[in-house]
Amino acid sequence: MVDHLPNLGREAEMLHSMGLESIEDLFSDIPEDIKRVEPLDLPLPQTEEEIWADAQRLLGANIAMNSRPNFLGAGLYQNFVPTMVPMMATRGEFLTAYTPYQPEVSQGMLQAMWEFQTMISELVGLPVSNVSMYDASTAAAEAITCAVRVHNRKASQPNVVYVTEWLPEHRLSVIQNYVVGADIEIRLLTTNDDGKINLEMAKNANGCCAVYVEQPNPFGIIDTNIQNLKEIIGDDTALIVGVNATSLGLLTPPGEYGADIVVGEGQAFGIGATAGGPIYGLFACTEKYLRQMPGRIVGKTFDSNGKQAFTLTLSTREQHIRRHKATSNICSNETLIALMGAMHMALLGPSGVQKLAIRNTAACEMTKRSVLSIPGIELLHNDSGENQPPQHYNEFSVILPGSATSALSFLNHRGVTGGLALSDIMEGADDSWLLISATDQTKLDDIQELSVGLNEWVLGGCS
Amino acid sequence: MVDHLPNLGREAEMLHSMGLESIEDLFSDIPEDIKRVEPLDLPLPQTEEEIWADAQRLLGANIAMNSRPNFLGAGLYQNFVPTMVPMMATRGEFLTAYTPYQPEVSQGMLQAMWEFQTMISELVGLPVSNVSMYDASTAAAEAITCAVRVHNRKASQPNVVYVTEWLPEHRLSVIQNYVVGADIEIRLLTTNDDGKINLEMAKNANGCCAVYVEQPNPFGIIDTNIQNLKEIIGDDTALIVGVNATSLGLLTPPGEYGADIVVGEGQAFGIGATAGGPIYGLFACTEKYLRQMPGRIVGKTFDSNGKQAFTLTLSTREQHIRRHKATSNICSNETLIALMGAMHMALLGPSGVQKLAIRNTAACEMTKRSVLSIPGIELLHNDSGENQPPQHYNEFSVILPGSATSALSFLNHRGVTGGLALSDIMEGADDSWLLISATDQTKLDDIQELSVGLNEWVLGGCS
């Protein structure tokens, strides 16, 4: 029995009132030769109880991060979302609305998104934020195409964009897909042995349309060189910084060191890792990029009585008006998840976000200390030119005395999810490189279990 | 750090504006000799994350009914509550309201309760329902005191009430507590060997104030004799029937066979067993009892513009107005849970409640067949005078060839919650009597596991 259909059993009544006989009359416009003959070969309809039972059985077969020590991250992190967030965001008026085309009855979501824009603007240190992108990778990709549209005319290296070396494939590949159509050439910005951007080589980027770097970088390193990039590449080249959003509770906002566009993953604010989606991307920029920006944006205005009101604005950039000349094809986006983000950010407040960043830093540091105390395991990029080894946020990378894949499988059998083999996500990475992520959810016991496990693996000959 | 206090850190400002110096000034009215000297000896404050972790750890140590075959019931049943119910009932406007003293801003809850009254009235076949009691036991107890107030003057057996034999202690004891103050004498209505009310002996109840029976009875038997009770006890004696609410999807509403008051447990509609509370009691009656009824009731009316509106009514019965002469002391009640019940009932609809009752009946029957196929296990009350053995709803009782406690413990070790030893809850019950409850949530596999287990226990010499 299918439920949820309020007109079940009333089909005949409705058809007759239109002078029709049968449901098939309504499909008489489909030519016979393309009509489906066989009924759908699918299982029987299920009831809510049965669906729930199956969902529990199937999803219960997954191993949740929280159920064991977990050191997986790489841009998507185990976190704790205050209960207020899902409870308020799933209120039907938010949950079941769509794009606020009618601002008069959508002030709630519009205001919430305007507040979101403000909070992101504050977080990254740039004046303009949109109401979200699909995720960090598409945000980076569309930042690049946006920057090219803005700078290409004046660029001495037109259609050229520099992207940091060692970008994980899950972001690089997305960027590559998005730049094909705009005929953009991606070149690599190389890094030093200490894992940071090579500022000398960065001079080559001067005069190109955009430079895309990440802070902390894909190895988890807080790259102090990035602060000097803008000076090197100049005003006619966009500095795009991809951030780990929570790190900005402690780290200088990129707007303060010259970033023109800041992108990143919003997930850690508002929603669990949720297998990678739905999450939401951040996109903030200076006014210069505003009219080439992808995505929706909310502006404050007034109603016919002079009362304050909010509305979507600058929609002339968008596909439903500008069609093939639009700045992006984005239509449905991630607003509801951004709303969850806004709620979480508002609850944290200025000191809460700092505290969160401190907790991430502390967990990362404790894990690093513990892992590096194991003989044979070394920090990747330890050969720093400075006195100090690189400093990390949320994650760090080590060189194992054997293959990371083998270490991970050893740990997995002991009930520890030990991190990520960098060779799985980065071209050119050595099989011995392991990315270990720790968050505010990491406990001392977890760290202990990881280290004991890794130690045994090393003692056992790394297999 | 304690959170949730918006004025933290602003105490001084607020105190100064009142001309006060310190928080202690606000407690200067407490005489020194009764001031607490030592600070509270309690643990440190916890954060939401820590509380959640502890809650998961502690409540995770409980064994949920759904996690294994379960045959526990006895008035509180494993059920499935559609997701819509908690999601809608926990909307803040419902969740965080209190008694609708101001109807102008409480129409939502008032209307929902009026609809609840209508649905209960329809279910039990009586014109009046209140908006809930604490639970089935207090509903039964207050029905008895209510009936005594109504009938005592005319009663030929004043202050006497007959209550069915074999009432579980968890209801009987509550009734006994509630009747103390009204000086009511409880006498027992005996049952036949077939487990049903002895109609011959019931004649003794004629002229008392009230008769309280249960349908199905505490053994799970559908007691056909109850239909003839009203005729026997007469108009000056209230027939109070305690029902298993879901059974009325299939069984005749007590209003149709002369019940004056119907009480019962609402839990199966709207909320899980939740360790026995919060749940809600049903209370419905004929107009005769209305002004002596406990609890709140909603009436339809109009506002100052003639628009339809709802309001609490007949509050002159209640403690906040009538004080020690009130019909009951009930103030805070179970409205929110009754709201969940209303939502569940509305979703089920006329055919859904029937289907639910059918599922309960079917599960009970399948379990009965399977258990009775085990040599040595017999139905309790099988020595029926009629041709047919008693018929059951939701649960049935058997005589084991050994102690029920031992059988249950044997089953428990095999991961089956086999039911309830009747001697645990009924005075005079034999240690070999086992109450087995099955619901719409019982699966064939569960029944199989129960029977296999019981069979092994029997084969193993019942120990």
Added chain:
Amino acid sequence: MSDIFAFKGAHDAGYAQPKPLISEDEISSLIPNSMVRKNPPKWPTASEPELVRHYTWLSSRNFGIDSGFYPLGSCTMKHNPRINERIVQLPGMNDIHPLAPESHLQGLLAIFYEMQEMLAHCSGMDQVTLQPVAGAQGEFAAIRCIQEYHRNNGDECRNKVIVPDSAHGTNPASAAMCGYEIIEIPSRDDGRLDLDALRAVTGDDTAAMMVTNPSTLGLFEPEIAEAAEIVHEAGGQMYYDGANFNAILGKTSPGLMGFDAVHYNLHKTFSQPHGGGGPGSGPIGVKNHLAQYLPKPLVDRRKDAKGIDGYSYFWINPENSIGKVQQWHGNAGAVVRSWAFYRRYGRELEKMSEHAVLNANYLRYRILNPDSASLQGIPAMPVDGAPADVVKHEFTLSMSPIKDTTGVSGKDVAKRLLDYGYMAPTLYFPMIVPECLMIEPTETESKEVLDKFADDFLAILSEDPEIVKSAPHSTDVGRVDEVWAARNLVLRHPLED
């Protein structure tokens, strides 16, 4: 107007269920013929989309704490933390049976035990039961214990319970339900307990005295210890109505004041949301001499290395228990929510009371001491329900001066507050204050909310009396005719159709 009975979907369209274990045809043979229901209840025939919309609409016509300031005196309408709702949805709470073996309920019992201990500690009592499901039931159960105590002492003739005239209605109602005669004693002119009046009625027929402290006027009774002495000397027991416990945590306790028994309103002090009237939870605590009478069962524990944090937990029955007052173990879900709430404060529970009292005094000061600009246009000011330098968690205002001057009653002002987006304060209670408004802001309201409320309150006083008298004007419905409702008693949907 959304009428749930007007949805006209197919009878079985609303909500699909899995197949029964036996075919539906066979079922009729399993039910006695004479007992087969002929017509199903005329419940709504609506689909989930229709019902979601119906209840969304209803909720939009209901005011909760989440909607705005809810200064309902005596009800402690504080914020309900959302994590608590998440916790009770855990299968280990939502899907457990109270009669399950103790081994199935160890986590629950551990929480119960912790709550028993915490409540006893904070109140200075020796034993606590969590069984009563509301304050009134706590009163009833505790008075029953006292009754059994006197009986056991051969003190059968103690048949009177003394209650101040400021007491909540449940106090006399609960004692009367136990069969006691109620002796109401008048308050002093300043609203405080009148010890002389008390002495005059105390004697060897005194079973108990029931006191709320701080009283329902929000005032701490300075002579409470003396009152206890008077009652105790006469052989009576002192009962503490803990509805106002939110005011004194960590500052003093019923134990220190000399009480023998107390109920807690967990749904007030410990923030169990009591949506639309309940659920509540009304545990009681008693001194040792009453402990043997407590409703059964309580929770105890023994050391057990394999148990939770080194303990295993079990039910125990007090020796001379009065039995049960609810079928199972009380409102366990409310207890667990309150536990989660308490854990948030831990040893700093005192801070909660401090802020509750701070907010009440601040709001009272703001209303009663307006600057001259705000005073302009106000023909008369309300007066203190009872004179006091400081109040505790709530305060009362008498609107009599206004009624006398402009004809605007307390009720009118209450209704007008609805127009401003507030829940009205408690009205006409306690009865000893004429035209009483009773205001309890709780600790979870910000200074801004209190300031705004004070301003709006004063603004109403300066409004055209006709506007106030005909209020509310901007609510979902206008002033509701309660008399019509009581005269006509339309108590269910007619379902004509």
Added chain:
Amino acid sequence: MSDIFAFKGAHDAGYAQPKPLISEDEISSLIPNSMVRKNPPKWPTASEPELVRHYTWLSSRNFGIDSGFYPLGSCTMKHNPRINERIVQLPGMNDIHPLAPESHLQGLLAIFYEMQEMLAHCSGMDQVTLQPVAGAQGEFAAIRCIQEYHRNNGDECRNKVIVPDSAHGTNPASAAMCGYEIIEIPSRDDGRLDLDALRAVTGDDTAAMMVTNPSTLGLFEPEIAEAAEIVHEAGGQMYYDGANFNAILGKTSPGLMGFDAVHYNLHKTFSQPHGGGGPGSGPIGVKNHLAQYLPKPLVDRRKDAKGIDGYSYFWINPENSIGKVQQWHGNAGAVVRSWAFYRRYGRELEKMSEHAVLNANYLRYRILNPDSASLQGIPAMPVDGAPADVVKHEFTLSMSPIKDTTGVSGKDVAKRLLDYGYMAPTLYFPMIVPECLMIEPTETESKEVLDKFADDFLAILSEDPEIVKSAPHSTDVGRVDEVWAARNLVLRHPLED
């Protein structure tokens, strides 16, 4: 007005967190000096009670399906079953990492596999990827696949994509993002695909044609098979915009119509709530010849007695995959919700489409065929956006006759509908219908709602034009000045203070 930045609580009052694993003082030594943030972001300093109230208030100023009828054409605003929201809160969904070992994700992969198979089956495609996170991204990814296909065939010079003028804006935008030149062909006067116009632009530079069927007018394209033949003969690929898939499930399929690639809008057809603009989910299905280009990874399975229902599941990468379009595996949470939705219908998905189409036709009939009483006072009636005996899941009305007669525009009527408690239909789209209103009721609306909407719609047409032109009148704010917004660009809170 509730301003989230106006709450003035202590900086750290909002939300307490557990202690870091290292003392806070030590942290500064772990961050490069030059990178230490000087001022925290000026986020709100509000407590949970304040925020709960803020967001409750905001939600009360937002219209969703739960608030009322939401006939937003092309957006398929159907009821979102609540169980789906419960499912995605399970830790096995909410707390899993996409890069976890396959053995940690077997349940998710099983659901993915089932969805790939189901979508392929219903659409007549061979392979499905669930990766794109919205319809537009599905278009983009599929066109990228087609682009690679042509490149691989040495067909580099196919640089044009044909799009009817009734197409949704994302179609040309997505193709343009891939670098294609867009050829827009005009529709016939009756709104249908113009095959002659198509033939005229088709050639060996044709990479693909993108078609929505039923079209954005809600009409089934009777000559779709011929159109496919024309494009195929020229060597182009046929792309099916599946936004309107809700209309044809079980009745026909893109495969039967001759399409090579299709995207599905799970958030429309399979009821993923897309609160306020998203999230969505836009899987794509393709015929075998395109399968090797699909974004990676897909899910496959092998028999495994120890696996779920006899299978173990694993990721596979198509041979010549275009790579990725989202970092992880798409909007997995949306896929799981859609799976739960699909399971409710199973092989009866056809019934869903039947009711969607029944409701659209019924509402259209009710509006366009009023009885004479309803017609009274209506100066002019809207006309069909395009003539048709039957429509599919939606229909368009041109309000031109009304505009011409009374000056009331489509937008005015749309705004006036807000006063009646409805979301307005899609406005001025498709652009080929003048003064267009596009109405899609979906299958989850009852006959009563449709009847009432028709009546109210007609009532608006007979209202005083001045009232309609100045609508809305009873919404939270009056008609919003969008021009001021675009001119002044106040895009964030000034936070002066």
